[in-house]
Amino acid sequence: MSPASPFLTGPIVAAAEGAAGGPTLDLPWNALIPLILGLPIFGFLFTAAVGRRLGKQAHWVPVLAVFAAWVIAMLAAYGALTHAEPFGESGLVVELYTWIPAGGFQVEVNFLVDSLTACLLIVVTTIGLLVHVYSVGYMGHDPGYWRFFAYLNLFMVSMLLLVLADNWLVVFVAWELVGLSSYLLIGFWYRKNSAALASKKAFIVNRVGDVGFALGIMAIFVNTGTLNIRESIGLMTADGAQNAIPLVVVALLVFAGAMGKSAQFPLHVWLPDAMEGPTPVSALIHAATMVNAGVYLVARANLLFAHSVEAMVVVASIGIFTAILAASIAMTQTDIKRVLAYSTLSQLGYMFAALGVGAFTAAIFHLMTHGFFKGLLFLGSGSVIHAVHEEQDMRRMGGLRRKIPITYVTMLIGSIAIAGIPPLAGFFSKDEILGEAFKLGFAWVWLIGIVVAIMTAFYMFRLIGLTFWGEFRGPREIWDRIHESPRVMTIPLILLAIPSALIGLALGLPLGDSVIHHWLAPVFDEGVHVIEEARNVHPGPYELFGIDGFLIGASVAVAVAGILAAWRLFGAELPGIRIGPRHGAVRAISARVPFLYRASLNKWWFDDLNHLLFIVIGGRLAAAMFWFDRVVVDGTVNGIGSLTVSAGRGLRQVQTGRVQNYALGIAVGLIVMAGSYLILAGR
């Protein structure tokens, strides 16, 4: 078999031995990979241009474009993850064109498809496709229907470019595009003041992180002279490399960008407000794709981080701190989407904690599972909101399980998954994170992670309890009109529930030597090796009945404890279990820890702090600067002008127009000259 069969016959999926000795997936990748981007671009342009006229039919082109992209992406992911030719161990590089050929500064737009890219492709395209389909139903009555799909396709383009890019500058371009798309989508209902403010907040806070990222890219260029991701990281981390800017600084700058996009403390304030956007937007952007960009970035640069121990510690600390901060806030929120938003923040914290301790594979595993069950939970909440006619406050829900059964069952699956109960997906990925943290010597991360796990289970089942169980607490008229969502919305829910349940089993087994480890080994092995050497920690083989078994048991135990606590306070109505809610007990407990309760309710006052720092103090500072500019700087400049004018006005007095005055001047001059000559000559 020839190694390269360009642009010829149809899909030739050959799992048999190829000329290189491994499985071969010989498709015209040079055309297909760019198509992954090209199809949504076409969808965006088409819908933006003629979408308004298509009305209710505007969704066909975007949805089909994303579907086609999904097909290609899955094929590519299959090839990359099985290390088939031409992907191989290190991935396939598709060269597109040289964007900036400027002598010593070359930037080429290439696409790299390796195992890491493949994992991200799976998550992004699958959830993207399902969100597109879901939106057909959810946004059906919205006058901006065509606009929504155009923006969704634009977002897909940005995110796919981000994960496919092979060059830091292209990643940065895609980074900014993702920020732009999320701004457009969060502020989709732009006439609503809160939505417009939220989208601005998201963009600005992102921008703060982007400054760090841009500086990081510049630092990389200063250190290595190239912006190709692999080349630059290889050059910077080679033995004996002389880096003008220390690796720690570069790593922290790159992490600053990740902090902005993935909403880590202190740049987390934009994510809860971003719930102002439509629910499919929240599902796509803020659960499954955009916020994962930061995790992807750090994972892509894992070798860089591995060589800077201090940066890793910073990443882990910020990650786990965000996790517990967000979980504590989620426990008291009353808006169903806010709970999920803070839950996302918390899970992202987990992922960064995993990256920080060196468990890169665990972080990516959790990224994938989280994408599925969080996407499911968001879409499910959208279905709930749709059912109770745009009510988002959980205090006015309740008892919905009988009325919207499909939504109920799928959300229950999602909650169990996120709580970490085996054999659902969340258990495998979360346990791997906590286990690796403990075994690599970060016991404090493990401990805090365990506490967060309890809180996670608690607030998720609080959500289920308030929404689906017990009695309906809203107006009577709404109760009569509640109905299940149309099939175009429930089918994506079902389709997401399946991987939420099963993907853990598929990727996480066998324990200790899982499939996903094999997939991502070529990407992370070197980094893990460097870390182990640096910390002198060599984890032994997996002991199911030793330390690992204990860790698994601990994870499951705390998850169950959290669920039971939630059942006790908020009730449960499962087959075989029937507990009534105790609202009095809830109030009593909140009354006993008033400070914590109020702190949680007010999001630990971070928004107020930001307001004080930047709007009040910053505003005064800006006013002072304005005063200075107006009075001193402009005053000086104008002063010079007016000085000239007044000097002229003064000197004008000399011009009397009278000859005798001028003649006196001449006489005085004559006297001065003659006199001084006389004096000087006399000396």
Place this chain on the structure above:
Amino acid sequence: MRALVPILVALAIMGAVTGVAVLMLVLLGQDWADVLLWLFAAVMIGSALLVVTMRDIIRCGLAMIVCFGALAGIYVILGAPLLAATQVIVYIGAISVLILFAIMLTQTKDAPRVLVFQTQSAGAAVAAIIIAVIIALAVTATDWPEVVGGTWLDTATLSEVLFNEYVLAFEVVGVLLLAAVVGGVFLAKREPGGPS
């Protein structure tokens, strides 16, 4: 009566000066040249002061004529008779008359009542005094070569020099006078049909 005050003062001064001169001649035994110089100098300075300070401008013109006359006398003492004659003929006979005509043509009715001096006259006086002082200092500080003066210049020598060495200057001055005449006529001419 008040207009006569300066003239009376001048006369008084000149009387005093003459008296001093006579004294110099008779008592002190100075020779005629010195006495005459003293007299002529006094007249000249006095009348010059009158020229610049008198209110009535016609009287100023007349004082100027006296000044020129005294100056002509000094030229004679210096031994330049032709120049003295020229001074009298041209300055007194032509220029002063011209000035008096012009005064007549530009007289205004309120002339005697109008302020004579400008506002800068104080500064002007100071400047003038300083100029005089500077000149005096410069003159007295310099060592002039000691040559006996008093050679009587005769006209033949002067005309020989004038028309041999300085003939070009002489001709140019002629052209200049022609230009001045033409210019003067043109400037002072009335516009045809214009306001008088």
Place this chain on the structure above:
Amino acid sequence: MSQSLDAYLILSGILFAIGTFGFLARRNAISMLMSIELMLNAVNLAIIAFAAFGAFGGSPAEISRGSVIALMVISVAAAEATVGLAIIIAIYRNRRTPLVDEYDAMRQ
């Protein structure tokens, strides 16, 4: 006294100073012109004095140089007085006043 150059020069200086004062201080234009004539005469006196005392040399031909210069000066003074008075008369026709401090059309 008539044998010393200093006296004549000081005399010339005083006359020049008086002429300067008159030029700077009088309001009537014709008075200014008369003061100019005084100044010119002072200069003439100085030149003749220098020549008489041998500044140009000792011989009569050389002494007569001073007279020649003075003659030129007198001629030029005549020409200048002519034109100056013509100008003053022309301005008088326009402005109806011979007073120089009212000729301030060039004032800023």
